[in-house]
Amino acid sequence: MYGMINQAVEQLVRKVAGEAGWHAVRERAGLPDTPFTTMAKYPDDVTYRLVEASSAVLEIPPSDVLVAFGEEWVQFTLQQGYGALFLMSGSNLPEFLENLGRLHTHVAAGFPGLHPPVFWSTDPTNSSIRVHYKSNRIGLAPMCVGLLRGLGKFFATEVRVTHDKRSADGADHDEFLVEYQLEVEYLHER
Amino acid sequence: MSHEEWVPASLLDELFPFHFSFDGTGRVIRVGPALGRIRPEVTPGASATELLRLQLPARPLTVDLGAESAPSLLVVETAQGGLWLRGQFVPLPLDATLFVGTPWFNDMAEMQALGITFDDLPPHTAQASSLFLMRSSQVAVEDSRRLSDQLRAANLQLRTVLETAAEGRA
Numbered sequence: 063m064y065g066m067i068n069q070a071v072e073q074l075v076r077k078v079a080g081e082a083g084w085h086a087v088r089e090r091a092g093l094p095d096t097p098f099t100t101m102a103k104y105p106d107d108v109t110y111r112l113v114e115a116s117s118a119v120l121e122i123p124p125s126d127v128l129v130a131f132g133e134e135w136v137q138f139t140l141q142q143g144y145g146a147l148f149l150m151s152g153s154n155l156p157e158f159l160e161n162l163g164r165l166h167t168h169v170a171a172g173f174p175g176l177h178p179p180v181f182w183s184t185d186p187t188n189s190s191i192r193v194h195y196k197s198n199r200i201g202l203a204p205m206c207v208g209l210l211r212g213l214g215k216f217f218a219t220e221v222r223v224t225h226d227k228r229s230a231d232g233a234d235h236d237e238f239l240v241e242y243q244l245e246v247e248y249l250h251e252r
Numbered sequence: 253m254s255h256e257e258w259v260p261a262s263l264l265d266e267l268f269p270f271h272f273s274f275d276g277t278g279r280v281i282r283v284g285p286a287l288g289r290i291r292p293e294v295t296p297g298a299s300a301t302e303l304l305r306l307q308l309p310a311r312p313l314t315v316d317l318g319a320e321s322a323p324s325l326l327v328v329e330t331a332q333g334g335l336w337l338r339g340q341f342v343p344l345p346l347d348a349t350l351f352v353g354t355p356w357f358n359d360m361a362e363m364q365a366l367g368i369t370f371d372d373l374p375p376h377t378a379q380a381s382s383l384f385l386m387r388s389s390q391v392a393v394e395d396s397r398r399l400s401d402q403l404r405a406a407n408l409q410l411r412t413v414l415e416t417a418a419e420g421r422a
Contacts, residue, residue, distance in 0.1 A: 066391070097399060097402065099395060099399065100391050100392060100394075100395040101388060101391065101392040101395065142387075142391050143387055143390065143391065144387060146360040146361060146363075146364045147360055147383060147384065147387065149364060150360065150363065150364065150368070150369045150370050150380075150383075151369070151370050152369075153369075161370060161371075164370065164375075164380075165370070167381075168370070168380045168381045168383070168384050169384050171378075171381030171382070171384055171385060173384075173388060
């Protein structure tokens with residue numbers, strides 16, 4: 063994975079547990095005291111180790127670390143200057159989510175060798191949409207819950223995310239029901 | 253054959269949402285949906301030569317542009333709003349010409365200011381992807397700068413420690 067993923071994990075841990083917490087996580091993950099480089103590629107194992115170490119140091123389940131990381135990821139990408147690209151993908155949450163798959167295809171063009179997850183959405187209504195996620199990386203699906211919550215914050219929209227189909231339980235892919243409240247009727251605005 | 257029969261209008265709209273065509277009198281015939289939304293003054297019947305300028309090469313906008321034997325890359329700018337379009341002209345029957353192209357921009361802020369979204373950029377164009385490529389290149393440069401600053405600070409700290417140690421020994 064690209065270094066920016068690991069940088070975002072580091073940013074999350076520093077926010078929650080400070081400098082000492084980050085050093086504890088880094089040491090537990092067996093990583094050297096050197097900064098991650100945004101555009102360098104790291105083995106996936108580094109990220110998995112960071113998640114496991116964060117779980118142990120922060121004393122929360124790995125799935126909760128991933129949810130928190132998903133939310134942090136939205137913040138992190140905004141800090142990296144990708145906010146304008148978010149807005150070009152949609153002016154509200156459901157519109158953005160309908161374009162999420164296309165967005166990831168474009169992202170892949172900016173990051174050679176990237177193997178991004180596949181997103182697509184179905185069943186849009188004025189109050190909900192179903193988001194589908196498929197990745198060749200195992201166990202990261204809880205991150206989507208945080209990601210969807212983070213996007214709700216970005217679009218100033220209250221959301222409720224239900225992870226109701228799980229690849230971990232044998233499903234072909236993961237599905238998330240995203241319920242939201244919009245001031246306009248989304249289907250009429252399309 | 254009319255202009256409309258030359259290629260289905262809906263297909264033209266989908267593939268080239270920033271297209272426009274005009275006839276020998278300089279009047280606009282058709283306008284793509286994205287161009288029409290962003291620059292509503294560019295509308296059928298309006299004067300193409302007043303509303304659109306050929307910037308590269310800097311020469312008058314004329315109907316014979318599409319008929320030139322060696323089509324080349326051209327850049328057109330809207331007289332209002334500063335929308336730059338790069339593309340090419342192709343001849344149409346009945347003394348008319350068609351421009352097909354895409355917006356030309358330096359960064360995503362320009363596109364955002366113009367009100368262009370990814371929906372306006374057909375998948376066959378590389379523009380949306382190039383926006384991510386541009387941003388990730390900028391991020392890499394900023395990252396190198398940050399790492400360089402960290403290295404400089406560490407060097408300074410090390411030098412201070414060494415000097416202090418040397419003074420202690422003296």
